Amino acid sequence: MSETPSSPEPTSVPTPEAAPETAPKPAAAVSRLPLGTLIAGCLAVCLAQIGLAMPATLNGLFQEHLHPVGSQLTWISDAFLLPVAVLELSFGVLGDLFGRKRLLVGGAGLLCAGEVVAATASGVHQLWAGQALAGLGAAALFPTSLAMIAAGTASGAPRARAIALWASSLSAGGFLAPLLGGVTGTYGSWRSAFVVVAGVAAASALVSLRFATDSRAPEGRSLDVGGQLTIGVGLFALLYGVIQGPADGWGSTPVVVAFVVAAVFLVLFVAAERRARSPLLRLDLFRNRHFAIASVVAVVGMFSFLGTAYAASIRLGPIQHQSPMRTAFAFLLLNAVTPVLTPLTSRLLHRVHARVLLSAGLALIAAGDFLAAGLDVDDRALTSLILPLGLVGLGFAVTVSSITATAVNTVPVHLAGMASAATNLLRDFGFTLGPAVIGAVALSRAASQVTGDLAQAPALSEESRAAAHEVLAEGGPLALNSVPAASPPGAARDLALAALGHGYSIGFVVCGCAALFSALLVALALRGRTAVAEEAEEWAADGDRAAEEAGEAAR
Numbered sequence: 001m002s003e004t005p006s007s008p009e010p011t012s013v014p015t016p017e018a019a020p021e022t023a024p025k026p027a028a029a030v031s032r033l034p035l036g037t038l039i040a041g042c043l044a045v046c047l048a049q050i051g052l053a054m055p056a057t058l059n060g061l062f063q064e065h066l067h068p069v070g071s072q073l074t075w076i077s078d079a080f081l082l083p084v085a086v087l088e089l090s091f092g093v094l095g096d097l098f099g100r101k102r103l104l105v106g107g108a109g110l111l112c113a114g115e116v117v118a119a120t121a122s123g124v125h126q127l128w129a130g131q132a133l134a135g136l137g138a139a140a141l142f143p144t145s146l147a148m149i150a151a152g153t154a155s156g157a158p159r160a161r162a163i164a165l166w167a168s169s170l171s172a173g174g175f176l177a178p179l180l181g182g183v184t185g186t187y188g189s190w191r192s193a194f195v196v197v198a199g200v201a202a203a204s205a206l207v208s209l210r211f212a213t214d215s216r217a218p219e220g221r222s223l224d225v226g227g228q229l230t231i232g233v234g235l236f237a238l239l240y241g242v243i244q245g246p247a248d249g250w251g252s253t254p255v256v257v258a259f260v261v262a263a264v265f266l267v268l269f270v271a272a273e274r275r276a277r278s279p280l281l282r283l284d285l286f287r288n289r290h291f292a293i294a295s296v297v298a299v300v301g302m303f304s305f306l307g308t309a310y311a312a313s314i315r316l317g318p319i320q321h322q323s324p325m326r327t328a329f330a331f332l333l334l335n336a337v338t339p340v341l342t343p344l345t346s347r348l349l350h351r352v353h354a355r356v357l358l359s360a361g362l363a364l365i366a367a368g369d370f371l372a373a374g375l376d377v378d379d380r381a382l383t384s385l386i387l388p389l390g391l392v393g394l395g396f397a398v399t400v401s402s403i404t405a406t407a408v409n410t411v412p413v414h415l416a417g418m419a420s421a422a423t424n425l426l427r428d429f430g431f432t433l434g435p436a437v438i439g440a441v442a443l444s445r446a447a448s449q450v451t452g453d454l455a456q457a458p459a460l461s462e463e464s465r466a467a468a469h470e471v472l473a474e475g476g477p478l479a480l481n482s483v484p485a486a487s488p489p490g491a492a493r494d495l496a497l498a499a500l501g502h503g504y505s506i507g508f509v510v511c512g513c514a515a516l517f518s519a520l521l522v523a524l525a526l527r528g529r530t531a532v533a534e535e536a537e538e539w540a541a542d543g544d545r546a547a548e549e550a551g552e553a554a555r
Contacts, residue, residue, distance in 0.1 A: 033152040033162050036211025037254035040204070041145040042169035044104055047204045048138040048145075049173025050180065051111055051197055052080055053335070055131070057181030057327045058311060060317025061190040063482055069122045069475035070247030073318065074439035077236035077310060078239060078432060079128045085428040086232045089280050089321065092143040093223055100148045105205050107140030110281045112201035115508065119194035130194070137201070141375035151215040155379060184330025190324075226272035227280040229447035235429065242436045246444040247476065281422055293525050295422065297518045298403055299430040301362050303514040305396050306434030308369055309334055311442065311507040319378055320477050329382050333389040338397040345398060355526045357402040362519035364395030369512030377501025395515070403427065438507040446477040446496075446503030453495045460491055468492035477503070 022215035034337050055062075055076060062068060062076060095103045114134025121127040149162045184193040248255050273279040286292045309331065316327040348357060368391030375384055454460070454468055467488035471480045481496035 040212035053177035063318040080133035083135035095306030103366030108205035115198035178328035178331030182325040185324025231268035238262035361398030366515035368392035420434035442503035451498035
C-alpha cells in the first residue's frame with residue numbers, strides 16, 4: 001500500500017493504542033528525546049514500510065518462477081497485510097504492558113526471520129508463510145516505533161519534530177521499497193530483494209537493542225483477548241471468501257462458510273467490545289455521525305489507493321511481463337509524491353479545513369483511476385502512466401495527510417487519541433481489502449471473458465482450445481497469459497491478455513468509483529458543526545457564565 005498501510009499525521013501523535021481519557025499518561029516523558037531512541041524508531045518504521053511495499057514490484061517474477069494459480073498471487077500481498085491490520089492495536093497494548101524496546105527488537109527479529117523464509121521459498125506456500133511472519137513483525141513495529149518516540153518527548157514542539165521525522169521515515173520506506181524491488185529483481189533475483197530486507201531488519205534489531213531507551217505505561221492497560229480473537233477470525237474469514245470466490249466459485253461450500261464465519265465473528269466482536277474493560281475499539285465513537293462517516297471514508301478511500309497500486313503491479317508484471325525496474329517506476333509515481341509534499345500538506349492542514357483537503361485528494365485519486373482504466377493493455381510505454389498514476393499519487397499525498405485529522409476533529413478533544421487509533425485500524429483494513437477485492441473482481445471478469453472467447457475463436461485448433469481450457473481451469477487467466485507462445489495453449493495467449501486487460505481496467509474503475517464515492521460523502525455529509533466545535537462553544541459558554549457569576553459575586 002503503500003502501499004502504505006498506516007501513514008501518520010501530526011494529529012495522531014497519541015500512541016495508536018491510545019486509551020480512553022481515564023488512562024494514565026505514559027511515564028518518564030522527558031523534554032529531550034534520546035537520539036538513539038529516535039534513530040531506532042525511525043529505522044524500524046522505515047523497515048516495516050519497505051517490507052510491506054517491496055513485494056508488489058516483484059509480482060511478475062513470482063508468476064514466472066513460482067507459477068501461482070488462481071488467487072495465490074493475491075495472497076502473497078495479503079499474507080503480510082492481514083497481521084498488520086488485525087494485530088497492530090494489540091501490539092500497542094503489549095508495548096505498554098511489557099516494554100516497547102522489547103517489541104521493537106522482537107518485531108525486527110520476526111520481520112528478519114520472515115524475509116529469510118521468503119527468500120528461501122521453493123513454492124508459493126512457503127512464500128506466504130514468510131510474508132505472514134514478516135507481517136507479524138511489522139504489526140509490532142508500526143505502533144511501537146511511534147509510541148516510543150511519543151513517550152520520549154513532552155508535548156509541544158519537540159514531539160512534533162520527532163513525529164515529523166518518524167513520518168518522513170515511513171514515507172522514505174514507501175519510496176525505497178520499489179527501488180529495492182526494481183533493482184534487485186532486474187539485476188539479481190526476487191530472492192535477493194528479501195535477503196536485503198532481512199539484512200536491514202537485523203541491523204534495526206541491533207540498533208534498537210543497543211541504543212533505544214525503553215518505555216512502558218502498564219497502568220490501566222490490559223489485553224482485549226476476546227476482541228482480538230473475534231476480529232482476527234472475522235477478518236481472515238472475510239478476506240478468504242473475497243479472495244477465493246473467483247477461484248472456487250462464489251457458491252462453493254468453503255467460500256459460503258467463510259462469509260458465514262466472518263458475519264458471526266464480526267457480530268461477536270461487537271458484543272465483546274461492548275463488554276470489554278479495555279476494548280480494542282470503542283464502539284461509542286460511531287454514535288457520532290461525523291466520525292462514522294469519516295471511518296467509512298478511511299476504509300473505502302484507502303481500499304481505493306492500494307487497490308490501484310495492486311492493479312498497476314499486476315498490469316505491468318504478470319500481464320505485460322515488464323521488468324521489476326519498470327514496475328518500480330509506477331510505484332514511484334504513487335509513493336514519491338507523499339514525502340515531497342509533506343511540508344506543503346502540513347501547512348495546508350493549518351490553513352484549510354481537513355474536510356476540504358480530504359475530498360479534493362479523493363477526487364484526484366478517482367480522476368487518476370478513471371484515466372488508468374482507459375489505457376490499452378498493449379500500451380507498454382511508461383510515459384502513459386505518468387498522468388493517471390501521478391494524479392493518484394498526488395491525491396494520496398493529500399488524503400493520507402488529512403484523513404486522520406478529519407476523523408479526530410469530529411470528536412471531543414478528550415477522545416482524540418482513541419479516534420486516531422480507530423482510524424488507523426480501519427485504514428489498515430481498507431489497505432488489506434484493496435488487493436483482495438480488486439484481484440477478485442478482475443480475475444472473475446477475465447476468466448469469464450476468456451472462456452467465452454475460447455468458444456468463439458475459429459482460428460484456434462481443437463488441440464490448442466483444449467489445452468487452453470486445461471490451463472485456464474488449473475491456473476486461471478494469468479497462467480494462460482504466461483504459457484510459452486510456441487506451446488499448444490500459447491495460441492490463446494492473446495485472448496488471455498485482452499481479457500486480463502479488460503478485467504483490471506474494471507479494477508481501476510472500481511477503485512475510481514470508491515474514491516469518488518468517498519469524496520462525495522465527505523463533501524456532502526461532513527458539513528455542519530463537529531463535536532470539537534460544539535465542545536469549544538460549550539467551554540466558551542461555561543467560561544462566560546463563570547465570568548458573569550464572578551462579576552456578580554464581586555459586586
